[in-house]
Amino acid sequence: xxxxxxxxxxxxxxxxxxxxxxxxxxxxxxxxxxxxxxxxxxxxxxxxxxxxxxxxxxxxxxxxxxxxxxxxxxxxxxxxxxxxxxxxxxxxxxxxxxxxxxxxxxxxxxxxxxxxxxxxxxxxxxxxxxxxxxxxxxxxxxxxxxxxxxxxxxxxxxxxxxxxxxxxxxxxxxxxxxxxxxxxxxxx
Amino acid sequence: xxxxxxxxxxxxxxxxxxxxxxxxxxxxxxxxxxxxxxxxxxxxxxxxxxxxxxxxxxxxxxxxxxxxxxxxxxxxxxxxxxxxxxxxxxxxxxxxxxxxxxxxxxxxxxxxxxxxxxxxxxxxxxxxxx
Numbered sequence: 001x002x003x004x005x006x007x008x009x010x011x012x013x014x015x016x017x018x019x020x021x022x023x024x025x026x027x028x029x030x031x032x033x034x035x036x037x038x039x040x041x042x043x044x045x046x047x048x049x050x051x052x053x054x055x056x057x058x059x060x061x062x063x064x065x066x067x068x069x070x071x072x073x074x075x076x077x078x079x080x081x082x083x084x085x086x087x088x089x090x091x092x093x094x095x096x097x098x099x100x101x102x103x104x105x106x107x108x109x110x111x112x113x114x115x116x117x118x119x120x121x122x123x124x125x126x127x128x129x130x131x132x133x134x135x136x137x138x139x140x141x142x143x144x145x146x147x148x149x150x151x152x153x154x155x156x157x158x159x160x161x162x163x164x165x166x167x168x169x170x171x172x173x174x175x176x177x178x179x180x181x182x183x184x185x186x187x188x
Numbered sequence: 189x190x191x192x193x194x195x196x197x198x199x200x201x202x203x204x205x206x207x208x209x210x211x212x213x214x215x216x217x218x219x220x221x222x223x224x225x226x227x228x229x230x231x232x233x234x235x236x237x238x239x240x241x242x243x244x245x246x247x248x249x250x251x252x253x254x255x256x257x258x259x260x261x262x263x264x265x266x267x268x269x270x271x272x273x274x275x276x277x278x279x280x281x282x283x284x285x286x287x288x289x290x291x292x293x294x295x296x297x298x299x300x301x302x303x304x305x306x307x308x309x310x311x312x313x314x315x316x317x318x
Contacts, residue, residue, distance in 0.1 A: 023206065031244055049284070073243075073244065073262045080239070084236060084239055084240060087236050088236065089271070091229060091233060091236065093233060094225070094229045095229075095252065095254050096221070096254070096260070097215060097225075098215065098225065098226055098229065098259075099211055099213055099257055099273075100192035100193055100208070100211050100212065100213060100257060101192065101210075101211075101256050101257055102212050102213045102256075103255075103256060103257065104213075104252060104254045104256050104257060105254050105255040105256075106251070107252045107254060108252040108253055108255060109252065110233070110237070110249070110251075110252040111249075111250050111251045111252070111253075111254075111280065112237045112241065112245060112247070112248055112249050112250055113246055113247045113248065113250060114241050114242065114243050114244075115240070115241055115242060116247045123215055131240060131242075133282065137232070139261070144198075147258045171256055
């Protein structure tokens with residue numbers, strides 16, 4: 001969401017988690033939690049412009065206005081992905097514990113208003129999690145297919161060590177093929 | 189469609205109301221602890237979903253399903269949370285309407301408007317159930 005702003009800036013920004021985020025002043029599609037991505041077309045690195053100036057000082061001075069600011073959702077880092085995946089494990093287990101009836105499994109499907117998450121657990125406890133659009137069909141088949149690919153291209157790979165991230169080209173290629181197929185036709 | 193149980197939480201996470209219709213498995217903890225655990229789980233699920241979502245979300249997390257039950261969450265703008273465990277036969281649209289009905293027609297009428305209600309405490313007034 002790019003927009004030109006004039007002095008004084010009516011959006012309150014703060015520096016949090018190494019990013020400049022919107023703290024207050026939600027309007028015109030810019031929401032709280034959005035990150036300042038670029039100033040006058042120049043992308044930001046942490047809280048500094050490419051020429052090294054601090055963006056908060058830049059935005060304090062009247063002569064720098066009107067300024068074109070671009071806001072958007074923060075890009076999720078690999079570290080954050082690992083953290084989120086780890087968060088899913090105990091939530092999955094809690095679903096079993098808080099079940100009102102006997103014999104429950106963990107979370108198989110999680111529905112929100114913008115996406116759907118499907119998960120499948122193997123007999124050894126390995127979990128496959130797919131985040132998809134609400135209307136996407138055939139995700140159960142996709143999860144089984146991914147399990148097959150994992151067994152073929154990761155586990156049978158002599159250079160792969162267990163518990164480590166998978167870096168096998170064949171796995172990624174075949175995964176991409178399976179995903180393209182499911183997106184086009186809705187089943188495998 | 190079977191309904192197992194219903195929890196109502198206020199914005200601070202205190203349990204306002206709990207009722208069970210069918211419960212074949214109980215946890216080994218007291219009702220208060222179980223309610224706190226459930227609230228913690230809902231809170232984590234909401235935060236998990238907001239981080240994972242590809243676009244900005246309006247309502248956020250709404251339900252999850254296991255092989256035998258489905259947990260549905262209905263949250264009002266005042267952060268009042270209705271948590272309902274049902275089986276997997278019911279459609280989500282139906283349950284959403286049911287929970288919004290519970291809020292509008294039962295909670296607002298009999299609990300919010302009741303002069304005896306102390307905010308943050310368990311609701312003991314008699315509900316006429318659907």
